Amino acid sequence: MELEQILAKQFGYTAFRPGQKEVIEAILEGKDVIALLPTGMGKSLCYQLPGYILHKPVLIVSPLLSLMQDQVEELKRFGEKRVVALNSFLTVSEKRYVLHFLEQFRFIFTSPEMLLQQQVQDKLSQMQLGLIVVDEAHCISQWGFDFRPDYLRIGQWFSQANRPPVLALSATATNKVVNDIRDTLSLDSPFEFLYNVDRSNIHLGRVVFEDREDKVHWIIQHIKETAGPGILYMSSRKRAEQYSEVLIQAGIRAAAYHAGFGAEDRQFIQQQFIDGELDWIVATNAFGMGINKSDIRQVIHETMPANVENYMQEIGRAGRDGHPALAILLYCDDDVELAKFVVTGDLPTSGHVDRYQELLNQQIQPSQMLKNGELSETAFRVLDYWLQQETMEQVKVRLNHLALEKYRAVNEMQKITQTKDCIRKQLVGYFGQELLKKPENCCENCGINYDEINKARLKEEKKIEMIPWKSRLKQLLMGF
Amino acid sequence: MFLQSFILILKMFILHFNINTIKLEEFASMFHQILLQIFQKLNNERSISAAYHVLRGKRSGQTIQDIGLFQLHNYFGLLPKLPRATFDEAVSLFSQDSWLIIQESGHYSMKKLGLQRAEQTPDFLFDGWHYRGNEHIFFARLSLIVQSLSYQSAGIRSFSPISRDTNIQSWVRTFLFEHNYQDGHLQQQLLEECESVLSELSLSEANKQLVLYRLSGYGLPGWTWQQLASERKEAVLDCQLAFIELLHVLLNEVHQTTDYPLLGNIAEELRVKALLTDSAQQTAYLYEQGYSLEQIMQIRKLKQSTIEDHLVELAMYEPNFSIGPFVSYKEAEKVWQASKQYQTKKLKTLHEVVEGMSYFQLKLVLAKGEV
Numbered sequence: 001m002e003l004e005q006i007l008a009k010q011f012g013y014t015a016f017r018p019g020q021k022e023v024i025e026a027i028l029e030g031k032d033v034i035a036l037l038p039t040g041m042g043k044s045l046c047y048q049l050p051g052y053i054l055h056k057p058v059l060i061v062s063p064l065l066s067l068m069q070d071q072v073e074e075l076k077r078f079g080e081k082r083v084v085a086l087n088s089f090l091t092v093s094e095k096r097y098v099l100h101f102l103e104q105f106r107f108i109f110t111s112p113e114m115l116l117q118q119q120v121q122d123k124l125s126q127m128q129l130g131l132i133v134v135d136e137a138h139c140i141s142q143w144g145f146d147f148r149p150d151y152l153r154i155g156q157w158f159s160q161a162n163r164p165p166v167l168a169l170s171a172t173a174t175n176k177v178v179n180d181i182r183d184t185l186s187l188d189s190p191f192e193f194l195y196n197v198d199r200s201n202i203h204l205g206r207v208v209f210e211d212r213e214d215k216v217h218w219i220i221q222h223i224k225e226t227a228g229p230g231i232l233y234m235s236s237r238k239r240a241e242q243y244s245e246v247l248i249q250a251g252i253r254a255a256a257y258h259a260g261f262g263a264e265d266r267q268f269i270q271q272q273f274i275d276g277e278l279d280w281i282v283a284t285n286a287f288g289m290g291i292n293k294s295d296i297r298q299v300i301h302e303t304m305p306a307n308v309e310n311y312m313q314e315i316g317r318a319g320r321d322g323h324p325a326l327a328i329l330l331y332c333d334d335d336v337e338l339a340k341f342v343v344t345g346d347l348p349t350s351g352h353v354d355r356y357q358e359l360l361n362q363q364i365q366p367s368q369m370l371k372n373g374e375l376s377e378t379a380f381r382v383l384d385y386w387l388q389q390e391t392m393e394q395v396k397v398r399l400n401h402l403a404l405e406k407y408r409a410v411n412e413m414q415k416i417t418q419t420k421d422c423i424r425k426q427l428v429g430y431f432g433q434e435l436l437k438k439p440e441n442c443c444e445n446c447g448i449n450y451d452e453i454n455k456a457r458l459k460e461e462k463k464i465e466m467i468p469w470k471s472r473l474k475q476l477l478m479g480f
Numbered sequence: 481m482f483l484q485s486f487i488l489i490l491k492m493f494i495l496h497f498n499i500n501t502i503k504l505e506e507f508a509s510m511f512h513q514i515l516l517q518i519f520q521k522l523n524n525e526r527s528i529s530a531a532y533h534v535l536r537g538k539r540s541g542q543t544i545q546d547i548g549l550f551q552l553h554n555y556f557g558l559l560p561k562l563p564r565a566t567f568d569e570a571v572s573l574f575s576q577d578s579w580l581i582i583q584e585s586g587h588y589s590m591k592k593l594g595l596q597r598a599e600q601t602p603d604f605l606f607d608g609w610h611y612r613g614n615e616h617i618f619f620a621r622l623s624l625i626v627q628s629l630s631y632q633s634a635g636i637r638s639f640s641p642i643s644r645d646t647n648i649q650s651w652v653r654t655f656l657f658e659h660n661y662q663d664g665h666l667q668q669q670l671l672e673e674c675e676s677v678l679s680e681l682s683l684s685e686a687n688k689q690l691v692l693y694r695l696s697g698y699g700l701p702g703w704t705w706q707q708l709a710s711e712r713k714e715a716v717l718d719c720q721l722a723f724i725e726l727l728h729v730l731l732n733e734v735h736q737t738t739d740y741p742l743l744g745n746i747a748e749e750l751r752v753k754a755l756l757t758d759s760a761q762q763t764a765y766l767y768e769q770g771y772s773l774e775q776i777m778q779i780r781k782l783k784q785s786t787i788e789d790h791l792v793e794l795a796m797y798e799p800n801f802s803i804g805p806f807v808s809y810k811e812a813e814k815v816w817q818a819s820k821q822y823q824t825k826k827l828k829t830l831h832e833v834v835e836g837m838s839y840f841q842l843k844l845v846l847a848k849g850e851v
Contacts, residue, residue: 069644073641077640094646248710263644264694264702265705267696269704275699275701466689466703469688469692473674474671475697476626476630476692476697477629477630477667477668478671479630479633479634479698
């Protein structure tokens with residue numbers, strides 16, 4: 001069967017999106033592949049479709065449990081029943097069952113942590129896999145912005161002879177990160193598909209402020225006058241909540257969104273946004289993973305993101321429908337310090353190294369630090385990994401390097417923020433690509449007229465009112 | 481100059497005004513009212529933390545005994561994830577307002593004002609003891625059922641399920657098939673049951689509305705706790721408590737009759753029958769087999785005090801359990817007289833007044849209650 005026929009039959013699509021077909025063909029030829037495709041451009045299809053051709057299970061290694069769950073649900077929605085998530089949420093008996101029948105699944109999702117378990121490795125080595133997918137592959141690289149040490153631990157696992165082809169997927173990665181991915185996964189002269197990172201329908205604005213507090217007024221004014229739907233990205237949960245309060249009071253249909261809310265609440269917000277009941281989401285960078293709304297018209301960053309990769313990913317959520325969208329970056333001099341504070345706040349310090357050793361000496365599990373809330377989960381993972389590999393001194397040097405690296409990433413972002421050159425050219429250049437064509441209203445430096453991109457805000461957006469319980473019950477169940 | 485100071489005064493006035501309104505809100509807070517009631521019931525005989533453990537549903541011998549002694553069943557395990565900081569904040573407000581005094585030992589004593597306030601609080605209809613958080617399982621099932629039926633009514637077959645929990649998902653799948661949801665009649669049946677049970681409940685319309693807005697369906701997203709709290713002009717925690725209260729009342733109603741077959745099915749096995757901790761359950765089993773306290777200690781490799789706690793728990797919740805083998809009737813009577821005379825259930829006091837009885841014996845007598 002032709003690839004297009006399978007695409008229509010299994011997924012109901014009529015055409016491939018850019019890159020998908022090239023990647024799938026390379027996989028079917030048995031090649032290793034590195035594919036950099038932006039979020040929302042159908043990355044998952046690159047392994048979903050081969051799953052129906054290869055006749056052997058596809059193993060997908062995914063670092064984020066929530067993302068894994070999204071992907072499992074997505075496949076189930078396409079009517080696939082032979083899909084399973086082998087992760088730490090399973091009970092002992094569920095896990096035994098899944099492992100026993102593992103070769104019968106078409107798609108097996110798992111986490112790097114799980115792959116490290118001996119019984120999982122044993123089972124997998126007895127099986128024949130059709131394809132191994134490493135999702136969010138930038139997490140492999142310690143130069144990446146979301147380094148996951150467990151990926152390094154599984155690196156060896158990929159070096160074994162006669163393994164199936166490996167597909168490394170990421171939304172954003174620089175050359176340095178791509179090199180790391182290639183080496184760590186022992187990829188054999190892989191086919192590389194690098195999607196054009198430039199999104200010409202996203203116009204790049206920037207507004208410079210003297211003082212951070214001046215931004216509040218600007219944001220409220222701007223949001224009052226221009227149309228959404230939009231995302232306002234904030235640097236912390238607390239600020240996201242404060243800003244959403246201010247916007248609501250100003251009569252804007254807005255809500256805060258961050259990882260501190262419960263799963264139902266997060267889904268309610270996403271649904272309200274997609275259904276058009278909300279015009280603005282005031283979010284931390286937790287928002288966006290897996291969100292599927294194509295008509296987002298604006299993305300505003302209240303402050304500079306920690307690195308260029310994050311920035312690209314976040315503005316990339318605008319204008320997926322291809323219509324013009326506006327990304328505005330607000331900037332003041334203090335932002336650099338703030339960004340540096342935020343990025344290193346998540347890193348373990350040399351104090352943590354000492355404390356880890358102290359606990360070991362007292363014969364206490366070092367994970368006690370995590371329970372006490374002395375550091376974040378990510379920080380503990382990094383610390384725990386390196387202290388099992390190296391001496392305390394080496395780890396301290398390494399952590400110092402990591403901090404410097406994060407600072408360097410902030411500086412890169414700052415350069416792009418402050419450039420007098422074309423912002424688009426700088427951004428695309430950061431990812432090792434060349435800008436071929438500048439759109440109209442390209443960026444703040446090339447000349448941009450916000451009014452030509454933004455529509456004015458319609459006044460009749462009415463706040464949704466609560467209705468009596470009996471009516472709501474009837475609406476829910478009967479649809480009227 | 482004059483204008484400036486006028487504005488300043490105005491600002492101060494506004495500030496003052498704000499403080500007053502905050503105080504009013506505090507008093508109206510359901511969470512604070514519940515805490516006051518618990519403190520009142522604990523009768524100044526426990527530490528501040530005892531109330532915290534009750535709300536979190538701590539399964540320790542001490543907390544379980546407190547529940548029985550001070551009749552705190554309704555409040556047990558209402559907020560399993562209550563942060564200590566939230567609790568401490570409320571307690572320090574109480575002490576600021578002179579509702580109670582906290583002693584260095586961690587004990588407290590209610591002041592007249594606090595007791596008055598406690599008297600003014602409404603009677604809540606919680607039933608924490610019988611549900612222990614299971615109300616959330618009930619609601620997760622109901623949410624997914626309603627969502628599925630809503631999308632079915634709209635003719636849409638795929639959606640992203642509100643509950644990611646695979647246990648809930650497979651439970652709901654079975655439920656839907658067992659009730660032949662393909663026929664398209666389940667919506668009407670469930671609507672009728674929900675409408676009639678909610679109409680039965682003597683709770684406010686606003687609270688019924690609250691629960692309905694935690695459900696979602698096609699084109700009808702639910703509301704977040706924050707959105708509901710700001711609409712109802714109260715704290716998020718109070719919204720959540722009102723929600724839990726309604727579910728407890730609803731579940732009790734559903735359990736009492738056979739009028740609600742669907743809801744009864746959804747509530748299946750969520751009302752806790754075994755009222756003991758698992759460990760106490762095992763001890764109870766051995767005790768009923770005729771093993772002595774010493775033998776049980778050896779078999780279970782547990783300390784004497786632990787086994788004793790289990791027996792106290794048994795005395796409290798098992799009507800057929802006799803304390804006769806451990807305490808004579810005469811001794812028990814003495815304890816009860818002393819407890820009445822000194823207006824206390826404090827073991828230390830009773831141990832001093834009633835001579836020749838162990839703490840274990842005292843606990844047994846108090847747990848069994850007056851004969």
